[in-house]
Amino acid sequence: MKPLRCLSSVRFGSFLAYSPRGKSADSVKSRTMIRDIKNVRSGYMKRVADRLREEMRPGKRAEVLREVLGNDVLVVPCPRSSPLVKGALWPSKEICDELVGHGLAMKCAVLLERVTAVPKSSTSAIGERPKPLDHIRSMTVVKQQELELRKITRITIVDDVITRGATLLAAASILQHHFPEAVIRIFAVVRTKSYDPEVGSILDPVLGEVSLNGVDADRKP
Amino acid sequence: MQREERMDTKSLKFKETTPAELLGPLNEVERKHAPRALYVAGAISLCRNGARVSVIGTREVSPAGVKRTQDLVRMLVERGAIVVSGLARGVDTHAHSTAIEAGGRTIAVVGTPLDQFYPRENEKLQRKIMAEHLAISQFPLGSPAERKNFAIRNRTMALISHATVIVEAGEGSGTLHQGWEALRLGRPLFLLESLVKRTELKWPREMVGYGAQVLTRDNIDVLSECLPQEILSGEASALPF
Numbered sequence: 001m002k003p004l005r006c007l008s009s010v011r012f013g014s015f016l017a018y019s020p021r022g023k024s025a026d027s028v029k030s031r032t033m034i035r036d037i038k039n040v041r042s043g044y045m046k047r048v049a050d051r052l053r054e055e056m057r058p059g060k061r062a063e064v065l066r067e068v069l070g071n072d073v074l075v076v077p078c079p080r081s082s083p084l085v086k087g088a089l090w091p092s093k094e095i096c097d098e099l100v101g102h103g104l105a106m107k108c109a110v111l112l113e114r115v116t117a118v119p120k121s122s123t124s125a126i127g128e129r130p131k132p133l134d135h136i137r138s139m140t141v142v143k144q145q146e147l148e149l150r151k152i153t154r155i156t157i158v159d160d161v162i163t164r165g166a167t168l169l170a171a172a173s174i175l176q177h178h179f180p181e182a183v184i185r186i187f188a189v190v191r192t193k194s195y196d197p198e199v200g201s202i203l204d205p206v207l208g209e210v211s212l213n214g215v216d217a218d219r220k221p
Numbered sequence: 222m223q224r225e226e227r228m229d230t231k232s233l234k235f236k237e238t239t240p241a242e243l244l245g246p247l248n249e250v251e252r253k254h255a256p257r258a259l260y261v262a263g264a265i266s267l268c269r270n271g272a273r274v275s276v277i278g279t280r281e282v283s284p285a286g287v288k289r290t291q292d293l294v295r296m297l298v299e300r301g302a303i304v305v306s307g308l309a310r311g312v313d314t315h316a317h318s319t320a321i322e323a324g325g326r327t328i329a330v331v332g333t334p335l336d337q338f339y340p341r342e343n344e345k346l347q348r349k350i351m352a353e354h355l356a357i358s359q360f361p362l363g364s365p366a367e368r369k370n371f372a373i374r375n376r377t378m379a380l381i382s383h384a385t386v387i388v389e390a391g392e393g394s395g396t397l398h399q400g401w402e403a404l405r406l407g408r409p410l411f412l413l414e415s416l417v418k419r420t421e422l423k424w425p426r427e428m429v430g431y432g433a434q435v436l437t438r439d440n441i442d443v444l445s446e447c448l449p450q451e452i453l454s455g456e457a458s459a460l461p462f
Contacts, residue, residue, distance in 0.1 A: 035449055
């Protein structure tokens with residue numbers, strides 16, 4: 001097997017948008033929404049998945065997300081920034097289960113785990129946020145699962161929120177290394193609109209790319 | 222444990238409720254350790270509006286720990302947070318008292334039924350909190366006080382709080398139950414830097430390894446930034462799109 005390297009880029013899709021600091025009514029609502037998703041508020045993600053399924057129908061706005069989701073896709077929850085205590089809340093896993101339950105993915109497999117904690121990007125100063133290589137060094141593949149899933153051709157790593165995409169680019173790099181024949185994609189329910197003062201429309205499905213820019217990750221759009 | 226003293230409850234109004242009624246619908250992880258019922262006295266609105274932060278620690282608090290508790294609580298009150306603690310001796314008592322003195326709001330989550338005082342010297346403080354703030358217990362009025370209830374209470378306090386800060390605690394402290402529960406619930410857990418610097422303690426490094434964050438005077442804004450900024454409601458949120 002070749003040595004593990006960070007991918008130069010990976011395609012991603014996201015369904016909704018949120019503004020961390022905007023003042024408009026929609027920006028404020030988007031922050032309430034992100035809290036409900038991150039806290040796995042009872043029944044909330046099911047309603048988001050209902051709407052996602054509806055919006056992915058032919059001719060609807062989120063139809064483009066068929067590139068990253070579908071009933072032949074294995075979804076893999078993205079690890080949190082630190083190892084989980086037993087029975088801990090794991091929003092990405094809950095999202096994966098809802099996607100499978102709604103026919104938007106074939107199966108959920110816990111293929112990646114965090115073995116050492118990295119600083120949380122959301123609370124780190126910009127220059128101190130962990131880089132893709134830091135994430136690669138702190139995550140590993142769950143071996144038993146890997147052997148059972150050799151024939152899978154489409155794998156999508158799922159997270160609640162994508163900001164720069166450093167964690168997801170690292171996760172994609174690890175999975176591509178272990179599943180060289182598979183098409184690896186990323187899906188995040190929400191993407192952060194860090195550079196725009198306001199959120200515009202919360203329902204804002206997009207396809208884009210996370211790429212390695214120097215030692216850091218860069219997301220477009 | 223000292224023998225508890227039962228209070229004359231005629232002048233106070235207690236209400237029986239559930240965690241879901243008080244906090245909104247719970248997810249599966251939250252339901253696992255949530256009590257079936259909660260008994261409350263005071264302003265239930267404190268669980269419906271605003272960010273709730275637990276400030277907790279040892280009963281045998283050092284003078285430096287008292288100062289740190291007071292500084293932290295004043296900062297939280299300035300930012301509009303509701304200070305949650307367990308009304309025990311030490312850090313808890315200083316957390317509640319400082320919040321009240323600073324003009325803030327406080328919630329006591331006690332390990333006894335609400336018609337008991339433990340410790341006895343906190344009777345006046347408990348009465349004030351029940352009358353003007355909010356006191357919560359998961360133990361029915363009249364039920365016996367048991368040592369194990371304090372650890373159970375700590376898990377409930379983690380459930381009620383959006384974030385938890387541990388000020389000072391030794392190995393084996395009951396406070397640690399709340400720290401681990403906060404991590405299990407996916408809620409932000411902060412440890413004061415002074416704790417992490419104590420090389421004889423193993424638990425702070427273990428908790429940091431599972432995602433606890435170190436709180437210093439320089440990064441105190443990290444705590445307020447992780448708290449909900451908007452008015453909260455106990456009702457399930459509608460999709461905003």
